[in-house]
Amino acid sequence: MIRTNMKQESNERQALLDDEKTSHSIHDQNRRASSRLEWTESTWFRLFHILFWSWLKPILLSGYKRQLIENDLDDSPLIDKTLTLLERLQSYDWSSTTSWMIIRKEFMKDLISVYLMGILFCMADITQVLVFCQLIWSITDKQTSIYRLYLYIILLLLSIILQSMAERQAVFCSNRVGIRIRNALNIIIYIRALSLKSTSSEKINTGQILNLITSDTFKFEELYTNLAGLTASILETIILFGLLCWIIHPIPVLCGYALCPIFILIQIYFGRKFRQCREIAAVCSDKRMQAYSEFIYGCHTVKMYNWEKPMENRIVQMRKNELESIRYTSRFRAFNRTQYFISTQLLSLATFGSAWLLGYPLTIANTFPLIMAFAFMRDNIACWVPLAFEKFNEAKLASKRIHAFMHLTVKQEHQSSTNTLLSNQKQKGSIVMSNAWFSWQNDISCLSSLNLSVEKGTLVGIVGPVGCGKSSLLAAILGEMNLIEGQVNTYHSSFSYAAQSPWIFADTFRNNILLNRPYDAQRYRDVIDACCLNVDLSRLGSCDDLAIIGDNGVNLSGGQKARVGLARALYDDADIYLLDDPLSAVDRTVAEHIYERCIGSNGLLKNKTRLLLTHQTQFLFEADQIIFLSHGQIDKEDRLDENFTRQNEPDKKQTSVLTTMLEDNPPECDEQSIITDEISVNDRSNWSLYYDLFTALPSGICGLCVLIVLLLLGEIFNDGANYWLSIWLKQSKIDRQFSPKYAYIYFGLIIGALVMDILVSLMGDTPHYPWRGCQCQRGGERGGHCHCPDHGKMENTYCRYGGNHWICFPFSRRRSISSEGSYDNDHE
Structure with a gap:
């Protein structure tokens, strides 16, 4: 009967493997x-x-x-692939060099291409201004041939096409370089985060690491994305100065350009304010991200104990503190962006006003080309430059935070503390400690005076009361603790560690054991048998070990999680196996089976070095060496209490649940997976979403109506000023010079447009976020495992999309309604 079942199981498994190969073949195609x-x-x-x-x-x-x-x-192109970017940055010493220097050195060629694209963009703008000037002059000259006018119109169209093509290429090139730099920083931070010692947990937490990846690296992307525009703006402003001096007299042009130093000083002040606000917001964001992470990964516990409301109040309060700093920043951003909308009017007011007062002639031939040039200058001095100041200061703070993180992970003592003696290939699997003192923080010893010698291929038991430092000893061997004094040598041995609290991630049952390592069918089957996971696989349905396990092993019991974690450690062919109480989560009968098949003298690891930490001392009579720990020290006088061990021996009459399951036929299986692929149910947004976004102002629909009215009034004043300027210029030279009525009306319309633009900027940048309640929506969902949330999606939603759209949307709305210029949105 047993052979029949084994044969049937073998056939089913072979069919599953064939199906898997077929699926991989289809995937390759x-x-x-x-x-x-x-x-x-x-x-x-x-x-x-x-x-x-x-x-x-x-x-x-x-x-x-x-x-x-x-x-x-x-x-992706090879140059943009993550592994290529990792190879480019991995050779640098991040502990002695700032991220600024590394990025500038490694990506210099990419940045030069961005600068060249910016220069090309600048030349396209200048060409358009020159052709427009020639067209205006030809129109005002009555003797100009009609064919010449057509030629200038065609050239103007071609210059607009050239400018559009150059702009798109510059934007694409700069965005690509910015994303490339961000991805490179992300992979470096991720790799370093994996190498963090446990002693670093007091200096950085999960929320800070998430913020580094999602926010701080994004600041670099924003900065380098705007490099092409910044390069073009500086060069274009200089060239336009000479061109405007040629079109009109230099004195009025100097009066208009005198506003540029004022704009720059204001932007320097706002840049410093942005940095201060960013520092405050970063601290609040770190705390909020840590709370989100704890809530997401503990949402099942929160639901079980009905803690949704306290958790919601906690996160809401953190978000309120963060929003206070964001609101403070948004006020400065509103004043900073106001320069963009009022710059054209101010330049026109200063240039034309000084020309009128000083008696320089104003004609259609020299005023309208200046207005067109002012529109380009607005993008330069009031868009790219303030944006560059803001992003530079934010990226400077982000660089400081990244540098602190990278410096934490590459301290010299962290790299060499566990290998201070000469390594010997023949002694791999041995451990030697000589008067070793270890600490978790601040040189306060947790383990002291450790003198230990573990020979290759031996079984070492580690016992002691709760809190005596047993798990800390394993962490010290792994190099996770700070070595204060003494020497430790592991002879460059490889380790495999089975944690007391196993980590289970959302993937197949098999990959939770393999961890993407090469699949060895015989080794895998031996490990499954040794850890008594056969029955668990049979209960997973026809998918067998290809069944999906939810986040944190939500559909596994505590004993199953422990055995999966043990199987993961056993699958690795290591020199030393560190087993942190792997038998505590199973009953005594199952523990005996696992010990005999895995750890004992006839087990799978019989020829390996094994350090077994356990309170079940009945398993330690086969141990070659027993370490007694007490208050962080090795107690050499302690001995195993045989009577105590006998009291811990399993009751022969006790029936193991797993043994009963092994003897009985497996029950009916639930073949439905708890996790399904994410698909797009509807690729169109509802109108209600747009309504919520457009009314996302503090005063709701009334605020939206007021904003629209202000926008219309601003356009009326602005277009009215241009129209009145054309009427003013049609007057005779004497009337233009000595009749102030036209000048007063024109300047009054300009001032009215300034006031409207200031009000629009202040109102449109008032932050309001429809986020309240979304953070606990998932936590409030009751139900079984079939509604298990995907923690990765939830965390990505909270940390990446939770604030960006609401911060940039008011300005996007204003830009879509306004007809002047262009401005790239930024993200908080």
């Missing part, structure tokens, strides 16, 4: 196509494809015909 962008950039002969974006044509056609899926996307 449907994998992403090679990068068309990389193919386009491989030679200059494909410049046409770059300029006209023809490499996007296949995916655009696919998106037009049907909804896109992941496999429709091209593979």
Whole structure:
């Protein structure tokens, strides 16, 4: 009967493996196509494809015909791949060099390409101004040939097309470099976070690490994304000065340009304020992210104990504190952005006003080209420059935080503390401690005077009362603690660690054991048998070990989690196995089975060095060495109490649940997976969402109506000023110079436009976030495991999308209604 069951199990497993191979084969056939962008950039002969974006044509056609899926996307170019970026930055010493210097040195060629694209963008703007000037002059000259006018119109259209193409290429190039730098920093921070010692937990927590990845690296992306515009703005402002002096007299131009130093001083002040506000907001954000992380990963406990309301109040209070700093920052941002909307009017007021007062002639031929030039200068001095000041100060603080994190992870004593003696290949699997003192923090010893010698291939038991330092001893061997004094040598041995609280992640049952290591069928089967996981696999349904396990092993019991964690440690072929009380979560009969099959003299690890930490001392009579710990020291006088051990021996009449399950036929299986793939149910947003966004002002729908009225009044004043300027210029030279009525009305309209733009800026940048209640929506969902949330999606939603849209939206709304210029949104 047993052979029949084993044969049937073997056949079922072979069928599953065949299905898996088939699925992998199908996946290989449907994998992403090679990068068309990389193919386009491989030679200059494909410049046409770059300029006209023809490499996007296949995916655009696919998106037009049907909804896109992941496999429709091209593979990333090699230069943008994460592993390539990691190789570029991994060789630097981050402890002695700031992130600024590393990025500038490593990405200099990329930044030069961005600067060149900015120069090209600048030349396209200047060409457009020159052609427009020639067209205006030709129109005012009655002797100009009609063919010449057509020629200038065609040249103007071509210059606009050239400017548009140059702008798109510059934006694409700078955005690509910014994303490349951000991804490089993300992977470096992630790699370093994996190498953090446990002693670093007092200096940095999960919330701070999440903030580094989601927020601080994004500040670098924002800064370098605006490099092309900043380069073009500086160069263009200088060239426009000479061009305007040629169009009109230099004195009025100097009067207009005198506003530039004032704008820059204001921007320097606001830049410092942004940095101070960012420091306060970063501290609040770190605390909030830590609370979010704790809530997300403990949401099942929160639901079980009905703690939703206290947790909501806690997170709401943290978010309120953070919003106070954001509101404070938004007020400064509103004043800073006001410069963008009032700069054209101020430049016109200063230039035309000084020309009128000093008696310089104002004509259609020199005023309207100046207005066009002022529109370009507005983007320069009131858009790119203040944006660069703001992002530079924010990135400077982010660099400081990243540098502190990278410096924490690469201290010299952390790297060499566990290997201070000469290593010997033959002694791999041995451990030697000589008068070793260890601490978790501030040189306060937790383990002291440790003299220990563990030989290769032995079983070492570690016992002692609760809190005596048993788990700390394993952490010290792993190098997770600070070595204060003494020497430790592990002879470069490899370790495999089974934690007392196993980590289970959302993936298949098999991959929770393999951890993406190569699949060895025989080794895997031996480990499954040794850890008594056969029955657990049979209960997972036809998917067997390919069944999905939820976050934190939500669909596994405590004993199953412990055995999965033990199987993960056993699967690795290491020199030394550190087992932190792996038998505490199972009953005594199952513990005996696991000990005999895994740890004992006839177990899977019989030829390996094993350090077993346990309170079940009946398993330690086979131990080659027993370490008694007491108050962080090795107690050499203590001995095993045989009577106490006998009291701990299992009752022979006691029936093990797992043994009963092994003997009985497996019950009916639930084949439904608890986790399903994320799919797009509806790719269109409801109108109610847009309504909520447009009314996301403190005064709701009334505030939106007032904002629209202010926008319309601003456009009326602005267009009225331009119209009145054209009427003023049609008057005779004497009337223009000596009749102040036209000048007063024009300047009054300009001042009215200034007031409207200031009010729009102050009102549109008042922060209001429809976030309240969303943080506990998931926590309030009751139900079984089938409604288990995906912690990664939830955390990404809270830390990445929770505030960005609400912060940038008011300005986006104002920009979409306003008809002047362009301005790139920023994100908090």
